[in-house]
Amino acid sequence: MTSRIPNIFNKNKSKNKKTFISYLVCGDPTKDITLSAMHTMSKYGVDIIELGIPFTDPIADGPTIQKSIDRSLKNNTSLHDVISVVKEFRKENNDTAVVLMGYMNPVHKMGVAKFAKKINDTGIDGVLIVDSPPEESVILNKYLTKYKKSHIYLASPTTTDQRMKNISKMSSGYVYYVTIKGITGSQLSNVNSIRKNVNKIKKYSNNNLPVAVGFGIKDSSSAQKMAAFSDGIIIGSSIVELIHKYSNNEKKMNSKLSTYISSISNVI
Amino acid sequence: MKRKINLKNYPSKSGHFDAFGGVYVSETLIHPLRELFSAYKKYATSASFKKTLNSQLKDYVGRPTPIYYAESLSKELGSSHIYLKREDLNHTGAHKINNALGQALLAKKMGKTRIIAETGAGQHGVATATACARLNLKCVVYMGEEDINRQSVNVYRMKLLGAEVVSVNSGTKTLKDALNEALRDWVTNVDDTHYIIGSVAGPHPYPMIVRDFQSVIGYEARNQFKKEYKCLPDYLVACVGGGSNAIGLFHPFLNDKVKIVGVEAGGSGIKSGKHAAPLSAGSPGVLHGNRTYIMEDENGQIKNTHSISAGLDYPGVGPEHSWLKDLKRVEYTAVTDDEALDAFFTLTQKEGIIPALETAHALAYAFQLAKKLKNKKILLNLSGRGDKDIDTIAKLKNIKL
Numbered sequence: 001m002t003s004r005i006p007n008i009f010n011k012n013k014s015k016n017k018k019t020f021i022s023y024l025v026c027g028d029p030t031k032d033i034t035l036s037a038m039h040t041m042s043k044y045g046v047d048i049i050e051l052g053i054p055f056t057d058p059i060a061d062g063p064t065i066q067k068s069i070d071r072s073l074k075n076n077t078s079l080h081d082v083i084s085v086v087k088e089f090r091k092e093n094n095d096t097a098v099v100l101m102g103y104m105n106p107v108h109k110m111g112v113a114k115f116a117k118k119i120n121d122t123g124i125d126g127v128l129i130v131d132s133p134p135e136e137s138v139i140l141n142k143y144l145t146k147y148k149k150s151h152i153y154l155a156s157p158t159t160t161d162q163r164m165k166n167i168s169k170m171s172s173g174y175v176y177y178v179t180i181k182g183i184t185g186s187q188l189s190n191v192n193s194i195r196k197n198v199n200k201i202k203k204y205s206n207n208n209l210p211v212a213v214g215f216g217i218k219d220s221s222s223a224q225k226m227a228a229f230s231d232g233i234i235i236g237s238s239i240v241e242l243i244h245k246y247s248n249n250e251k252k253m254n255s256k257l258s259t260y261i262s263s264i265s266n267v268i
Numbered sequence: 269m270k271r272k273i274n275l276k277n278y279p280s281k282s283g284h285f286d287a288f289g290g291v292y293v294s295e296t297l298i299h300p301l302r303e304l305f306s307a308y309k310k311y312a313t314s315a316s317f318k319k320t321l322n323s324q325l326k327d328y329v330g331r332p333t334p335i336y337y338a339e340s341l342s343k344e345l346g347s348s349h350i351y352l353k354r355e356d357l358n359h360t361g362a363h364k365i366n367n368a369l370g371q372a373l374l375a376k377k378m379g380k381t382r383i384i385a386e387t388g389a390g391q392h393g394v395a396t397a398t399a400c401a402r403l404n405l406k407c408v409v410y411m412g413e414e415d416i417n418r419q420s421v422n423v424y425r426m427k428l429l430g431a432e433v434v435s436v437n438s439g440t441k442t443l444k445d446a447l448n449e450a451l452r453d454w455v456t457n458v459d460d461t462h463y464i465i466g467s468v469a470g471p472h473p474y475p476m477i478v479r480d481f482q483s484v485i486g487y488e489a490r491n492q493f494k495k496e497y498k499c500l501p502d503y504l505v506a507c508v509g510g511g512s513n514a515i516g517l518f519h520p521f522l523n524d525k526v527k528i529v530g531v532e533a534g535g536s537g538i539k540s541g542k543h544a545a546p547l548s549a550g551s552p553g554v555l556h557g558n559r560t561y562i563m564e565d566e567n568g569q570i571k572n573t574h575s576i577s578a579g580l581d582y583p584g585v586g587p588e589h590s591w592l593k594d595l596k597r598v599e600y601t602a603v604t605d606d607e608a609l610d611a612f613f614t615l616t617q618k619e620g621i622i623p624a625l626e627t628a629h630a631l632a633y634a635f636q637l638a639k640k641l642k643n644k645k646i647l648l649n650l651s652g653r654g655d656k657d658i659d660t661i662a663k664l665k666n667i668k669l
Contacts, residue, residue, distance in 0.1 A: 056439060056570040057555060059451045060294040066438060078567035104292055104554040109568030131292045131554070135282060154295035158458060163298070181296055182456040 002148035003125040004097040005173040008047045009210040009231055018268040019174075019232030020045055021212055022239050022261070023101065025052040025068040027077030029247045031085050037243050038089050040254045042096035045265025050128065050234065053082050053102030060130045062185030064237040068244060079106045079115070083122050090123045099126040099152060099173070107140070116143030126150030126173045134170045141170065154178050155201055157193065164197075168205035174232060175201055177213045185237035188216035188226075195229045220267045227268035235264065272523050273597065278588070283472020283558075285591035291471045293557045297451075300458045303378070305473040311377045312370070312480070321370055325484065328402065329359045329369065332488045335496065335647070341618045345638040351501065352621070352650040353489045353517065362624065362652030363485060363513045364395035368464055370481035372399035375462035382406040382461040386450040388415055388443035388509070389579035389626065390422025391652055392466030397431035399464075407431040410449045412442040415578045422656050440572050443509075443582045447556055467510025468586030471557030475586050482516025489647060490520050501647035503637060504528045507630040508547065508600065509580035511589045513651035522597060530589060531633040533575035534602035544573035544581050547593050547600040560587040576605040576660070577625035579652075607632040612654065612661070624652035625660065 012019050022041050026034050038049055054072040086098050107115050126149055134153060144151045150173025155164055168175055179194050180186050201211050213226045214234030226233045242260055246253035278285050291301060311317045325331040333354045342349045355363040375383060383405045387393030393409040400407035409426055413435050416423050426433050439445040454463040468475045493501055504521055506514035508530040518528050535543030546561040553562040555570060563571040563583040575581040592598040608625060611632035616622045623631060627650055634648045662669050
């Protein structure tokens with residue numbers, strides 16, 4: 001089926017709500033815990049789940065997500081495993097969008113054509129490859145377009161105006177605006193310049209492409225601030241930390257997670 | 269490989285060597301990489317920049333480095349002749365200073381005030397710290413925890429030179445992870461910081477910039493050889509980790525009738541799986557911003573590497589080497605830790621030159637070649653001196669210093 005993502009943004013817009021996107025690393029500490037957390041997050045207000053594909057050399061990630069990836073790799077979580085978790089997830093959930101997020105090499109190893117076909121067969125909605133900007137993604141983009149899947153690209157404070165135009169043209173689903181120069185888990189800074197850049201991307205986009213912002217959003221107050229001028233917010237490190245903290249007690253993890261997710265969902 | 273390579277076309281505008289290279293980085297780094305490219309084109313090709321760099325290479329680094337004919341060793345091995353391009357005689361003891369100084373001067377021109385670098389054996393870290401001290405730039409060097417332990421002398425040298433050495437304890441705690449950490453620093457501090465990558469690896473334009481700064485080795489060697497011996501060598505040999513000393517020697521000879529061999533770290537042997545030889549036993553993949561031969565498992569995770577030499581202990585290789593391998597212009601092979609160690613002792617004892625353990629890999633292969641071939645001239649890049657490895661060697665021999 002085609003990507004669920006455009007409908008999700010449209011539906012939220014009509015309800016005057018912003019889209020809630022969460023990130024977690026698949027397989028930390030186990031595939032079962034990941035699956036359980038995915039269900040809880042969607043139940044309490046997450047619209048889109050970015051499911052992290054573990055990779056040994058995550059150059060864009062800070063210590064929190066690096067450690068999460070290390071724990072996942074201790075169980076040899078592979079791209080195949082990540083896809084199988086979504087397959088399980090889809091048995092009970094047909095509404096929440098799932099985006100696979102990660103680095104190029106595991107995808108390269110599987111083969112881009114095979115990867116795209118699996119995405120399609122599994123009911124995955126989109127792909128974000130952090131270290132593969134539009135220039136290096138031509139073939140992947142061709143396949144994702146063929147299957148009507150969302151291809152999400154990053155834009156950042158260092159992205160020039162001309163590039164922002166191209167990125168919003170190349171992207172589908174949403175543009176992921178990285179709020180800061182830095183790695184995941186850093187502190188949020190200049191809200192005004194973030195707002196300015198988000199508006200710029202929106203202006204350049206000729207297909208009303210939503211802009212979601214991520215990096216540095218940790219709690220309801222920062223979520224609310226960012227949601228005020230964007231179409232969606234993305235939370236990663238805080239969720240990864242929370243899952244890790246309570247992962248030895250699944251029930252407690254789900255209860256803590258539901259409280260946290262609700263606290264964000266209620267204010268955006 | 270019969271047809272000539274139009275070297276001017278590589279890398280392409282997009283930074284590719286046909287299927288290799290490119291710019292596989294997150295969006296935040298795209299702009300600084302393009303800025304670097306523009307600055308490099310603007311400054312580094314200008315006559316005044318070249319004049320400054322050349323005068324510093326001459327008076328500060330000690331270039332040109334000589335070519336030394338290892339006569340007695342050659343005679344012992346057979347009828348072939350081994351010539352050593354003495355990069356170990358450079359200031360700081362290795363070829364790394366050629367690139368570090370070039371890039372530090374470029375950073376100065378770009379108005380950057382802070383320099384970061386990654387280092388494996390510590391040679392690039394020392395070279396960068398040296399260039400920064402000389403040019404009054406702040407310097408931070410990322411180094412794997414394991415490498416800090418086995419290259420303690422170089423760590424102290426960097427500190428003496430005023431650099432901050434940051435111990436990296438993520439992943440395998442070696443060069444690969446130091447590179448990850450340097451990239452993370454750069455993405456956070458792009459405004460005032462220039463990242464001096466020490467090898468021909470990383471995203472475009474690094475493989476090109478580092479190659480160009482290191483090519484002084486090959487240009488010099490080609491002229492010196494022609495002048496002294498009225499011919500070109502039959503063989504070029506150099507060790508390959510990321511591959512900067514090798515590309516520096518090879519590049520000016522690529523369109524000559526010269527056989528070229530790159531020697532990787534075979535560790536405990538290719539069959540053992542414990543090595544650092546992606547060109548000999550790896551597959552194309554994406555690591556540290558470029559597509560190149562890498563060591564990966566069946567799921568595309570980067571494998572642990574093993575080499576006695578910290579400078580070669582890297583699971584990837586510069587994309588230009590991958591390209592030259594597939595073009596069959598350069599032959600890549602590997603020698604084991606033990607073979608490299610033998611060569612280390614041989615050169616030390618027969619010629620009175622203590623080579624770096626990295627360089628000893630190239631030596632081991634050149635010695636095999638010299639035994640096999642009749643009357644051939646082999647030019648080897650003696651990329652670094654071995655003082656930094658004395659501790660490692662002594663430990664292997666159970667000697668307490």
